[in-house]
Amino acid sequence: MIGYYVHHHGDGHRQRALAIAQAAGGGITLLGTGLTGRTGRIPCVDLPDDRLTAGSFDGADHVGRPGSLHYAPLDHEGIRWRVAKIADWIASARPRLFVVDVSVEVAMLARLASVPTVYVRLSGHRTDRPHLDAYQGASALLAPFHPDLDDEAVDAVIRGKSFYASGIGAAAAPEHVQTDLVVGVVGRGGQPSDGALWAEAARAVPNRRWRVIGPCTAPRDTPPNLELRGWVNDADRHIASAGVVVGAGGDGLVASVIANRRPFICIPERRPFDEQHCKARRLSHLGAAIVSPDWPASPQWPAMIERVEALDPAALAGLHDRDGAAKAAQWLVAMAATPIRQPSA
Known part of the structure; x- marks a missing residue:
């Protein structure tokens, strides 16, 4: 069993998650806001909305927060129930792996709930403390693009922890140009x-x-x-x-x-x-x-x-892999099947 958190900003996260889940042929449950009726036969858990204003999200909470978090507004009922619902699903489903696409806070929550995480690493200068903490806490990183598109400034350690899979959710359409x-x-x-x-x-x-x-x-x-x-x-x-x-x-x-x-x-x-x-x-x-x-x-x-x-x-x-979703799914399934080795005392 693999849990896959889907961020609600835009639609790319959902499309990527669906492509991977469909390629896996079962065993993946999607968790996110507004998923009901939009995942086909893939099981999903619809989460309460965490946005301060309905329908918009700028990633800012306008309050002081711990340095390892991006978004933690206070006194938000949706976030309380969201966290509870994720934790309850983890306790009940007992997933072997939790993919996070994307949220530093959800990655930390899954790690605190004792689940190995895979963090989806997007483009950009993500060298801030929250991202680096999420990367460090993850068992591995999934980069949904060709390695040639990776920013040259990305640290070699982060590159080495990344599984590159281009073409996820994108297929050539047989159309007359x-x-x-x-x-x-x-x-x-x-x-x-x-x-x-x-x-x-x-x-x-x-x-x-x-x-x-x-x-x-x-x-x-x-x-x-x-x-x-x-x-x-x-x-x-x-x-x-x-x-x-x-x-x-x-x-x-x-x-x-x-x-x-x-x-x-x-x-x-x-x-x-x-x-x-x-x-x-x-x-x-x-x-x-x-x-x-x-x-x-x-x-x-x-x-x-x-x-x-x-x-x-x-x-x-040269930047496209038509089997990208299948390769990502196989990699995740293999990770979920790998026994977790606790470090010796």
């Missing part, structure tokens, strides 16, 4: 995108069709070559059919772009620990994407489209 189609992708991890900016980009490159998927505001004046689709459940299919993909540096989008080998203009968004900017720098260094630190001005778009189409698709191909 429409070379004149630019697909803009907006995830759930941030605010709705500004439709007026997409309208400007579409006007700047009028010989291309522009389609935006994900939450986006409607511009006052929509050009005829711009289509706003809103949230879709088949984002991989849209990405696979695109001549060019434009979006931020979130895990789900980057993994899909890599899996489908699509020319990618990456406009990283601000995230804690510079997660997206670190990932974008590695993509640029490898020649796998064109990166713009800010939203491009209208005159820049035509040249950017030409530059990204000139990139070698082989740079993306």
